[in-house]
Amino acid sequence: MRIRLYGRLADAIAPEIGLAAGCSVGEVRELLAAEHAAVARSLKASRAVIADSFVGEERIVGESEKLEFLPPVSGG
């Protein structure tokens, strides 16, 4: 699966990374938070999106899917 990150998450981790498929959104979030403690709070507050729809923590991410994490917005 591909993971797309925005804002301070992209700065701290990378704009896009790959991970093995079969994990849930929650598992990906926990994994990234454990590896990148400096942005763990932002990760936990981020909304998860697949195909332009918000998804819950239990959603399993397929191999061909892109999971996006949207950190709290700055606004305009």
Added chain:
Amino acid sequence: MSVTALLEPQALDPQLELAELTEAARGDGAIVTFVGLARPESSSGEAVDALVLEHHPTLTRQSIEDIAVGCAERFDVSHVRVVHRCGTVPAGEPIVFAGAASIHRRAAFDAVDYLMDRLKTEAVLWKREVGDDGTKWIEPTEGDLVDRERWG
């Protein structure tokens, strides 16, 4: 009734946006507009060269449109126009144009106030200031959140 919500990657021309709104509002009695500029100084007083607004390829424009439609549904306005920059905005340049036209002025004033309060807290944008000291991510202030709460 028309609602226009645009995400603009190039320089924003407020005069042009006002002209578009004026043309649409021939039958109205009032137009109110707001133009936000990229500030040359951060809240802590450091010089800022530019603001960089990162956006999502689809959800950012959708969020701006949702706010504009919410405005049109809530107030007695005939036209709503929002144009928001994305990308790099040099200090001093326009970052957002928000305008509304109505038969009477009060609805247009309220509509633009509402637009800006929601845009400042809900538009899907990630904003950072760029200056001599590097870059700094910006989040809505407590005041922005209080302003947003006025509208329920």
